[in-house]
Amino acid sequence: MLTIEELLFRSVAACVRELWGAECESGMIQLQKTKREFEGDITLVVFPLLRLSHRPPEQTADAVGRWIAERHPEITAYNVIKGFLNMVIHDAYYVRMLNAAATDHDFGHRHPETGSDPCLVEYSSPNTNKPLHLGHIRNNLLGYAISNILMANGIRVVKTNLVNDRGIHICKSMLAWQRWGNGETPSSSGKKGDHLVGDYYVRFEREYRQQVEQLVQAGQRQEEAEKNAPLMLEAQELLRRWEAGDTEVIALWKMMNGWVYEGFDETYRRLGVDFDIVYYESDTYLHGRDAVMEGLAKGVFKRHDDGSVWVDLREEGLDEKVLLRSDGTSVYITQDIGTAMLRHRRFHPSRMIYVVGNEQNYHFRVLALVLGRLGFPWAASLHHLSYGMVELPEGRMKSREGTVVDADDLMDEMTETARTMSLELGKLEGLDETEKEDIYRVIGLGALKYYILKVDPVKNMTFNPSESIDFDGNTGTFIQYTHARIRSVFRKAEELGITVPREVPDRAPLNGKEREIIKLILDFPAVLRDAADTCNPSLLANYSYQLVKEYNQFYHDHSILREENKDIRSLRLVMSSTVGRVVKDAMNLLGIEMPDRM
């Protein structure tokens, strides 16, 4: 079905051709929603057309308005204010479009093209030496949400996680555990595996700092002391033995990483995110080396006298960047080169999206350029979905100062707060305990997820642990609450024996509020597309709030089930159920569950 925008677009072009004998160039026909304070639904901005009409704005707008109104019964009236032509659209059009949305189970969604290449999304990518924190939550929510949004747009998605399971950081935890652990395990201590390992990492850092301090007091320079501290030397020795395949070290590494994975799995499960494929750096870190050596042979990279291999990106405005160490071992980016190649060989992705914090903007520019230098045409398909840091009121989270907001703790607190508030309101009486607990969980997590996802990813955001997350106002809770009330209307309708039509059978006139809401519903497909095109889930979050806010005002003024509203009930019921469905759909794409009651 032709939307009214498409119809008007063509109509304006035809009008200009007929009246002034000119063709519209792209961008000249600007249609937008009419501002609330003016009468009308769609507005044509006529300024760009003045070049063709050679008339003042008002005359141009009036001429176009008259031409269109004479030919299209959908336009019932128009008015001109300065260079703006506001057109009023017939109620029947909106009722028809509402019905189309109401009866389309995949409203706004597109079906995947068969045989098309997938989009690969990498997110989470944790280190295995400490538990997940608030920054990881932003990462995971963004990655999971954008994957869902792409899928809703008919794109096949492969969700991947690249676990950084090797390196000096995990050796530090291992060393501390060997020293001070006394064989402690998750089951012996009752601690979650990732937290247990994280505690030993913290222990290492604490002891290490003491050693450094002692060396400095004994007369060494800070940098010297940091290199010479016995604990650091031991950790490095452990890394060497790991790389040499020492069975004892490998066994310890496997055991402790196993604990961490159990812990991560639980956190992921609670957070509601998942992956199709998990890559481990210990498997992939060697693969990039061959590619770098090939590039060296082709002359796109250079070897320095000490044997290290470099890429010179000064022409692109960047610096020289090391790709292989002088001892031949790989660095961080080497591993990413290898991983990208492995993935490309296996999936032929049309796009590779990396959800990684903005502190790695430089890294991903380099990665794309290096892959380009190596001659891979798909280097251009890399997309870094960069997001800002989550900061605390006093600044950045610092593990040294114990200001890291732990993911598990935060989810616990959110659920707990939801429980307390729910009990105060006392609306869940009559439900059994497991149902109640599930609703507390859904509300607590919904508030957290929405709070994070409503912010534009590119921006740093502030998280105030004591007062940030409200359950009032522009929150996930409010959206869930409105949904729960809509569901309640339908439960009541059933009790009252009111039949709910699938679509609006009559041609009831619309009031202003109803039009606003229907227009918002009809925006959903475009918002969903924009969110995918710009890799920005916050568009969906803010859209959901806007829709629900509008609906909630309507809800108060327009009783749906009252007997005196019988004749307009069908419209209101169809509208309500469609709002409920769209909002639930949008929120689910963000990973936010929608309770039927709360």
Add this chain to the structure above:
RNA sequence: GGUUCCGUAGCUCAGUUGGAUAGAGCAACAGCCUUCUAAGCUGUGGGUCGGGAGUUCGAAUCUCCCCGGAAUCACCA
């Protein structure tokens, strides 16, 4: 110092391709529960869109310069 990003109400954030008088929530104050769930609704107050110049019929939005903040520029990951 170089590069990139951010700067909108006291606070947290929206703001569509450049479009009309820049919007929400929190906080403050005043109302609304015989009425489909008050986690809600209605109203009041609150702005040099960091500053300046430019482009344009029109700039929070695009360009340049400055100010403030963040990240990064490692043989760390």
